Amino acid sequence: MSSPASAAPRASRTPWVVLGLLAFEPMSGYDLKSTIENTVGHFWQESYGQLYPTLRSLRAEGLVTMTSEPDGARVRHVYAITDPGRAALMAWLEEQPRATPVRNELLLKVFFASLADAAALRRHLRHALERVDEQRAVLAAIREAIAREPADAHQRRCWTLTVDLGLRNAEAVEAWATQALAELDAEADAGGEARP
Amino acid sequence: MSSPASAAPRASRTPWVVLGLLAFEPMSGYDLKSTIENTVGHFWQESYGQLYPTLRSLRAEGLVTMTSEPDGARVRHVYAITDPGRAALMAWLEEQPRATPVRNELLLKVFFASLADAAALRRHLRHALERVDEQRAVLAAIREAIAREPADAHQRRCWTLTVDLGLRNAEAVEAWATQALAELDAEADAGGEARP
């Protein structure tokens, strides 16, 4: 008795990012993309291929409206959140966040590193340290963008909190990779191997 | 002149997890699933829906072989890595890891928390602290599983390194959430609001 598999429930968070940002300010799809990069970009990304279809369906559901503003020969499509949109967003914000599955390719290569040559592991660890610096620069830029934004204290605090965890994670990776490299050096010295 | 979009390049890392584990020991699809959970589960997950099709295509490419071992009335399908499979795996392990996009629903709710009621943010932070404890238990179990495994020192070190970063990340979240809750309390006291 095989009834058709009813399959996956709606799980995309894209609508919520969109509604959240539109709750601060009406914007175009293009603006949404760049605002996402400049604010939540260090822990959340969206592509145009997700954004535009999402805007279309949110509009169909009545959670956002679109107005066409003439801009020279072009037309800007500005989206704004509606009252039902705000209500849906609030309800979602109250819900306990679902665990977002973590996938870390660096750790995968570390886990299997004993199958490759010994230099590869060190290389990956040093590369991770370089990326920590880049990440710090990204976080600093976001922090400045927040500082420039006219917003009340509570709003600013919520935004800054996300940067804070980003910094702590960067520190965790830095301490981990540094210690790992030091231990590998110590083991190599003890084993009498040449260090690359 | 619209030639058909050639679309996404092969980006799945599932084949590499499979090849990596089979490089340690031949296994069935079922074994792969549970081994993944017990070893790399804290930073990498795979579903049967990914594993079985991947095993099929790896076999078609000659990177793994399948042997059918009778097991009572059942048949166990045991997969083993081939020499070309090992070569492909080594080459991948040498490559610099691509950045795996991070998506964190908790931070999304924190970022937008000023749009919801003030209690929700505290609730999410407290919930995060609880999940840190669960995560520590998972990591401890994996550490024990590694200790039970007969493996050489270097192999064991690589495996343990992944657990170490997991622990550091857990500490980062704990420190962050604890500090955030304390600061929110201080602000609430200063503002004269009731604390939930």
Place this chain on the structure above:
DNA sequence: TTAGTCATGTAAATCGTTACATGATTGG
């Protein structure tokens, strides 16, 4: 004039999860 950015999207393909389907074995 040319590079860069603003701006709006679509098409194709792949990635990945969830739910389903099926049946044997094992321990209590």
Place this chain on the structure above:
DNA sequence: CCAATCATGTAACGATTTACATGACTAA
């Protein structure tokens, strides 16, 4: 006998990315 677990998968759907397509505006 029954529940849990071993064991092997597939179907359907939804999520997401990448590449493409198009064109206006702007500053050097």
